[in-house]
Amino acid sequence: MITSPALVQLDADHPGFHDPHYRRRRDEIARAALEHRDGDPAPEIAYTSEEHDVWREVWRNLEPLHARYACREYRDAATRVALSRESIPQLDAVNRVIEPMHGFRMMPVAGLVTAGAFLRELARGIFLSTQYMRHHSVPLYTPEPDVVHELVGHAATFAHPELVRINRAFGRAALAASEQDVERIGRLYWYTLEFGVLREEGRLKVYGAGLLSSFGELGRFETEEGLDEWDVERIAATPYDPTRYQERLFVAPSFDVMCRDIGAWLEQF
Secondary structure (H helix, E strand, C coil): CCCCCCCCCCCCCCCCCHHHHHHHHHHHHHHHHHHCCCCCCCCCCCCHHHHHHHHHHHHHHHHHHHHHECCCHHHHHHHHCCCCCCCCCCCCHHHHHHHHHHHCEEEEEECCCCCHHHHHCCCCEEEEECCCCCCCCCCCCCCCCHHHHHHHHHHHHCCCHHHHHHHHHHHHHHHHHHHHHHHHHHHHHHHHHCCCCECCCCCEECCCCCHHCCHHHHHCHHHHHHECCCCCCCHHHCCCCCCCCCCCEECCHHHHHHHHHHHHHHHCC
């Protein structure tokens, strides 16, 4: 019997590597994304009860951490988007909420794409989003972006005008930049919109989607990761490892300073 090659390749240390059901499920969801056409509604995924259970477990653990650490702008935007805590929202339903606000929408993608491909889509108000759920055996961990990361971390940010403006600025810069400069732009995106920390009324708060969607890292960053001074040029020169917790984070003096400095730096391209 000849079988089709898998659409999704998992590393040997991935929690779902030895789970054939999970691997078939990943291929099924990836196929829906590959068959999607820009401009059409995002494909509806028939999430399983097990996948909804993971979603609820994530929220039970993240909600108290958001109350403590999420910055004011994220909390306000998240209230407007109002994601369900009980079941995984469909991308199309989320788009119907966020797109009328500031013109941003989420478009399905089968898996990881290059930094350049991801960033350039931001210029036209498109966020490339996965739709699959992390493996149920480790509900509070994922080695790659999944629907939890995309919706919990990023969807709310598209309800905030300044965060939308910054996302578009990243996209425009990536369109105009050389490949070498795209790497610098990607590093700045990583340490800000993915893993950004700032001070709010003297306290450490988080605005980065990677932190806001990670129970493990959000619960430890304040005491176990290096917190460096805000320096946009230095951030853009600092490499990162996406497969592990971050060794350092950069702390902006405020939300407004973060938006101002990132926007000014991106204008050079």
